[in-house]
Amino acid sequence: MDSSPTPEHIALAQAVAAPQHGPRPLPLFLNILWRETQDDPELRRRAFIGLRKYQEAQRPPPAPPGHCVATAGPARLLQYGAATDGNPVVFIPSLINPPQVLDLSESRSMLRHMAAAGHAAYLVDWGAPSAQDAMLGLDGHIMERLLPMLAALPRPPILVGYCLGGTLALGAAAMQRFPAVATIAAPWRFDAFPAADLDLIANMWRGAKAMCERIGYVPMEVLQSGFWAMDPARTIAKYAAFADAAVGSDAEHAFLAVEDWANGGAPLSFAAGRDLFESLYADNASDAGRWRIGGRAVDIAALDCPTLSIVSTSDRIVPALAGPRLSEEHSLHLGHVGMVVGGRAREILWEPLSDWISDHGG
Known part of the structure; x- marks a missing residue:
């Protein structure tokens, strides 16, 4: 079975997207959603209801920062x-x-x-x-x-x-x-990270490094794709569950706040990303005593x-x-x-x- 979303389906999702077009990156999220629900039409339906609800929900004004x-x-x-x-x-x-x-x-x-x-x-x-x-x-x-x-x-x-x-x-x-x-x-x-997670992160960085070096930073979308790949089933299941959250409830407000936070954020500088993925994740420099500062x-x-x-x-x-x-x-x-x-x-x-x-x- 083809696990890719159809062009019509992507167009529908984009037509109802909130201004931020979240979750970011939306095309990857749709691909994961389609793949994870290919054998469960009801889960797919509920996940799309949750997605639409997330994109259309009214956000309360944020608390003023310190x-x-x-x-x-x-x-x-x-x-x-x-x-x-x-x-x-x-x-x-x-x-x-x-x-x-x-x-x-x-x-x-x-x-x-x-x-x-x-x-x-x-x-x-x-x-x-x-x-x-x-x-x-x-x-x-x-x-x-x-x-x-x-x-x-x-x-x-x-x-x-x-x-x-x-x-x-x-x-x-x-x-x-x-x-x-x-x-x-x-x-x-x-x-101590699972070997599968270390492989996933290494492959993600291998594919993104050249682009990140050229532009000088690591886009948030690159990092988000790694988080989603660690647990794609949960990524979709939480949107399906959100379909049942009562409008205006604490559960709705909490989901919106956490997901808006997870889909936001500035990029990493290229060097910080390189240090994170090569020195720490790949080389375990922190625990091995090889991480040097100043x-x-x-x-x-x-x-x-x-x-x-x-x-x-x-x-x-x-x-x-x-x-x-x-x-x-x-x-x-x-x-x-x-x-x-x-x-x-x-x-x-x-x-x-x-x-x-x-x-x-x-």
Whole structure:
């Protein structure tokens, strides 16, 4: 059976597409949808209902971001909590997708929860790389973006990094001392990823590298295609399930917010993408002690501050075994995104993390 969508079907989907034509890239999403539902007409019908619903839904106005207190190139440091006598707490998101996953909405915001709990909370917004940033690698994001912004704070902050932001937080902590460092779903031991995922990522980069080098950046669509390929069945099933979400419900608002976040975001600089896919994923440089920043090897075993690694046994993007080995470790059973924005995130992650931060001067 031909698993490709027909021209008429693509035209129909595009005719009802929202202005952002999400999910991005839409043609690839349609191809996955058609392939994954070729033996299940009812699933296909419901997935298309969910897709149309996603594209046509009215979005509530976004919550206003924090106040900008420092910049470094396109990156900004946004303040959410009032200054206190304790250490500031800086939350570092991944370079992939926008930072809003940590401030998704008024009711699903780790940053607003931390501010309400009395922490002087800040969020890094990496911004969009310019043409001059093509050769800014992961080390450059730490040395030329992150550390200069942290220096603008009244005292050294506690660092909390999510996903690749946790990897960068550990790199920053290897360059200078911070009061404490916590990581959430941070990839570090890349040889612990499933072999199939490593092959998928290697093939994706092999096919995209020449184009990315020519244009100087890695488009978000390249990264999104990799995420979808890891679990195509789930990619389609969630849209089919969304067909039943009541209009105006919390479930609808949550789905829209998460999917808009997942389909948005600036590209990676070419050098950051090359570092991520070649040095970390392919070479496991971080865990093997071969990752160098500012000419120095990153050795997390040598960190002399309290450290915490939070992982999830049900994380499909960053498996629990791929997290760093730090002085404290905590395991959850929530998805990669659900652990920070899901209905149980406050109870399972936000509140225990807030207590840990308080225990270490935050």
